[in-house]
Amino acid sequence: MDKQEIRKEIKALCSQNADLLAAKSTEICKKILSSPQYKTVTTLFAYMALPDEVDLTPVILDALEKGKNVALPKIISQTENIIKFFYLDKTKKLTEQTATGTYNILEPDESLPTTPDPAQKTLILVPGRAFTKEGDRLGRGKGYYDRFLSEKIVGSSPTMTSFPNFMLAGVCFDFQIKKSLPVDDRDIKMDMIFYK
Secondary structure, X not given: OOHHHHHHHHHHHHHHOHHHHHHHHHHHHHHHHHOHHHHOOOEEEOOOOOOOOOOOHHHHHXXXXXXXXXXXXXXXXXXXXXXXXXEOOOOOOHHHOEEEOHHHOEEEOXXXXXXXXXXXXXXXXXXXXXXXOOOOEEOOOOOHHHHHHXXXXXXXXXXXXXXXXXXXXXXXXXXXXXXXXXXXXXXXXXXXXXXX
C-alpha cells in the first residue's frame, strides 16, 4: 500500500471505531501520565486533537497543574505548511488562551510567548495517521510536523535521538499501528509510541 492508501484505510478505521475513540483516548492519556518519559520532563509539546486523533486534554491540564511548561502548535502558514509552538500561561484556564483556528482545531493565542529550541528536557507528543512500533510515522500528508521537527535537527540524521533534551513520542490508537510504512528520508522517526 502507498501512503495515500494507508491514510484512506486509517480514516475508514477511525470512522468505524468512532464510538470507542473517547474511551481509548482516556486510556492512552493514563499511559502517558504514568510514563517516566512524562514524569521526568519539565517541558511538554502537545497538540489539540482533531475528532479522529487522541485527545490529550487530560495530559495538558495535568502538565499545567504540575507546573510544567506546555506548548501548543498554531498553523502560521497553510501555503508553506508551517506551524509554530506557543507556551501556555500556567495562571490561565486552557479555554481562555485557545481559540478555534485552521481546520477547526483549537490553537493557542498568538500573544503568548513562542517557544525557543527546548533547552530543558522536553517531551514532544506527535499526532499522525499511522505508526510502526519501531517509530516510523505517516502524517496526514501536509508535512507540518516533519517540517517543524526537521528544523530542530542538525545535519541529515532522520531521528532526534542524538538530542538528549528531546524525546519524540507518537500518539495514536492501536488500529493505527502498522507492521511497516512506506517512509522516506523526510519522515522523522519517533523515539517511542503511546497507543492503546
